[in-house]
Amino acid sequence: MRFGRVIISPWAALVAALVNSASLSAAPLPEAASNVHEGVASCASSVCHGKVSKDPSATVWLNEYRVWLRQDYHSRAYRTLQTAQSEAIARKLGLPSAAGAKICLDCHADNVPSEARGRRFQISDGVGCEACHGGAGQWLESHAELGTSHADNIAKGMYPTEQPLQRARLCLSCHLGTKDKFATHEIMGAGHPRLAFELETFTVNQPAHYEVDADYRERKPAIAPVNMWLAGLAVTSMQSLELLQEQWFTRQSLIPELSFYQCHACHHPMDDLRWAPEGAAALPPGTVRLNDANLLVLIEVLAILDHDKINELSSGLQQLHRASMESRSAVLNQAKALQQVLEPVARQVSGANYSTERLRGLRSGLLKAAGAERFRHFTAAEQVFLAVETLSIAVGDNSRLESALDAWFKSVEDENAFVPQQFAVLAKQVMGAL
Numbered sequence: 001m002r003f004g005r006v007i008i009s010p011w012a013a014l015v016a017a018l019v020n021s022a023s024l025s026a027a028p029l030p031e032a033a034s035n036v037h038e039g040v041a042s043c044a045s046s047v048c049h050g051k052v053s054k055d056p057s058a059t060v061w062l063n064e065y066r067v068w069l070r071q072d073y074h075s076r077a078y079r080t081l082q083t084a085q086s087e088a089i090a091r092k093l094g095l096p097s098a099a100g101a102k103i104c105l106d107c108h109a110d111n112v113p114s115e116a117r118g119r120r121f122q123i124s125d126g127v128g129c130e131a132c133h134g135g136a137g138q139w140l141e142s143h144a145e146l147g148t149s150h151a152d153n154i155a156k157g158m159y160p161t162e163q164p165l166q167r168a169r170l171c172l173s174c175h176l177g178t179k180d181k182f183a184t185h186e187i188m189g190a191g192h193p194r195l196a197f198e199l200e201t202f203t204v205n206q207p208a209h210y211e212v213d214a215d216y217r218e219r220k221p222a223i224a225p226v227n228m229w230l231a232g233l234a235v236t237s238m239q240s241l242e243l244l245q246e247q248w249f250t251r252q253s254l255i256p257e258l259s260f261y262q263c264h265a266c267h268h269p270m271d272d273l274r275w276a277p278e279g280a281a282a283l284p285p286g287t288v289r290l291n292d293a294n295l296l297v298l299i300e301v302l303a304i305l306d307h308d309k310i311n312e313l314s315s316g317l318q319q320l321h322r323a324s325m326e327s328r329s330a331v332l333n334q335a336k337a338l339q340q341v342l343e344p345v346a347r348q349v350s351g352a353n354y355s356t357e358r359l360r361g362l363r364s365g366l367l368k369a370a371g372a373e374r375f376r377h378f379t380a381a382e383q384v385f386l387a388v389e390t391l392s393i394a395v396g397d398n399s400r401l402e403s404a405l406d407a408w409f410k411s412v413e414d415e416n417a418f419v420p421q422q423f424a425v426l427a428k429q430v431m432g433a434l
């Protein structure tokens with residue numbers, strides 16, 4: 001089934017303009033900007049963001065600190081480094097301690113250099129307010145003054161967390177990695193969990209300390225969940241391609257950095273003969289496949305939408321896979337080329353307005369592809385499941401589909417027990433329940 005071209009409505013054009021105004025690499029990440037990080041204590045007083053409950057008279061809740069402290073995993077990210085699991089990881093890596101190691105602190109805390117740490121900064125705060133909202137050195141005083149706009153704050157170094165592409169880049173800086181920090185296969189081999197991410201699901205799973213209500217909409221754009229999901233798919237694809245051009249992948253070694261590949265290409269029992277041609281790039285059996293989960297799903301989505309970049313993207317991905325059998329420099333070149341094709345696509349899909357009809361079509365298209373065993377690696381299956389769930393919530397029939405979705409979820413719940421055929425059969429059952 002094919003559907004028409006992505007239609008940009010006037011409303012979506014407005015959102016797209018807002019999105020475009022901040023280009024993908026415009027805002028430096030909180031960790032990279034030179035602003036002083038004043039510490040969570042500077043936000044947390046009872047007259048600021050540390051109220052016991054929501055303040056109905058204010059535009060923002062003002063109990064954000066409580067929500068973060070009590071419910072948000074980010075507030076315990078540093079403490080995680082003090083657990084037995086982290087100690088074991090550190091020991092295997094030959095580190096004296098996890099809580100003292102830069103490679104761990106870079107993602108589990110707001111590990112800015114000492115000259116960027118204010119008086120009340122504490123590394124033990126973990127992933128604190130300024131790890132996402134940017135160092136408050138220039139705006140701590142002014143942002144609470146009457147008449148200050150969000151644009152004023154951004155100009156002083158507040159990070160634009162409301163923009164989908166920028167938010168994706170921020171979250172992925174820790175949930176995937178950057179040129180400066182990365183969860184290598186060595187860290188995984190020592191026992192670190194695999195990093196999985198999907199922007200919309202993770203946005204929902206991080207307990208909200210804000211509400212997109214009427215006054216929020218006056219100050220900031222309200223982004224539809226579907227656009228958040230697509231922004232995540234596109235930026236994850238782009239950031240993965242970007243990382244393939246960095247030292248993590250390009251540095252000389254006999255075996256390349258394995259965390260760029262499909263984990264389960266290697267990590268499954270030898271008598272489980274699951275190889276089959278996958279996607280247009282039919283790699284021979286026994287090939288270790290680059291992890292293309294996000295790109296594969298994005299391409300499937302764009303094909304269903306009959307997007308004009310579809311041929312360029314699918315042949316680009318095929319060439320990337322072919323390059324992965326040649327040399328690191330071939331991969332680097334292809335990654336760069338594909339990243340450039342994706343840039344405008346990322347802006348477009350994160351700003352376009354999709355009708356409910358189109359979302360239904362997208363969902364059945366994805367389910368059909370899943371039923372036809374087009375997603376044979378766990379990481380791609382995981383993304384497809386999350387996509388269909390997000391789409392069902394957006395369409396509004398998720399409660400009616402609950403039992404079918406629950407049954408399907410069982411097939412991606414445990415990556416070690418993943419069976420591609422079972423995933424496909426259950427996808428067909430969801431299709432039947434639509």
Ligand code: HEC
Pocket residue numbers: 073074076077078080106107108109110127131132167170171172173174175199201202203205206
């Ligand atoms: C500075 C690094 C950093 C940034 C930026 C970051 N995270 Fe995290 N996030 C972490 C770490 C580390 C954990 C694990 C914390 C723990 O359990 O100790 C985590 C955990 C989470 C969890 C819980 C995961 C689970 O398994 O339940 C969610 C949800 C989440 N992050 C969402 C987000 C979103 C959404 C963003 C962007 C708005 C974001 N994170 C930005 C580092 C970061």
Ligand code: HEC
Pocket residue numbers: 080081085086087089090093098101103104105106107108173174175176177178181182183187192193194195196
């Ligand atoms: C590239 C960023 C990154 C680096 C580097 C990193 N982590 Fe993590 N870590 C994360 C994120 C993100 C999560 C949450 C994963 C999720 O639940 O999706 C996490 C989760 C964990 C968990 C599991 C927490 C739980 O409750 O399940 C442990 C333990 C951990 N990290 C320890 C470490 C140690 C020790 C190091 C240093 C050797 C380290 N991490 C380096 C990003 C990172």
Ligand code: HEC
Pocket residue numbers: 040043049059060061064065066068074127128129130131132133160161162163167206209210211216220
């Ligand atoms: C993991 C990233 C992350 C962390 C940590 C974090 N926030 Fe946020 N915050 C967000 C996101 C995403 C939004 C929603 C997008 C937006 O409005 O900018 C948000 C929104 C807000 C808002 C705006 C609400 C509105 O109506 O405009 C305030 C205020 C806020 N956060 C305060 C805090 C405070 C205080 C802390 C620390 C106690 C904190 N945040 C920690 C990511 C984070």
Ligand code: HEC
Pocket residue numbers: 185188189190191192193194195258259260261262263264265266267288
């Ligand atoms: C090219 C094959 C290959 C790929 C791809 C690969 N690994 Fe590995 N992995 C290995 C090998 C080889 C070992 C070492 C096994 C041993 O020592 O017994 C290993 C070890 C591990 C271990 C430790 C297991 C143990 O026995 O202690 C974990 C955990 C792990 N890998 C996770 C991952 C994750 C997560 C990914 C994907 C991001 C991944 N691996 C991708 C080959 C691979």
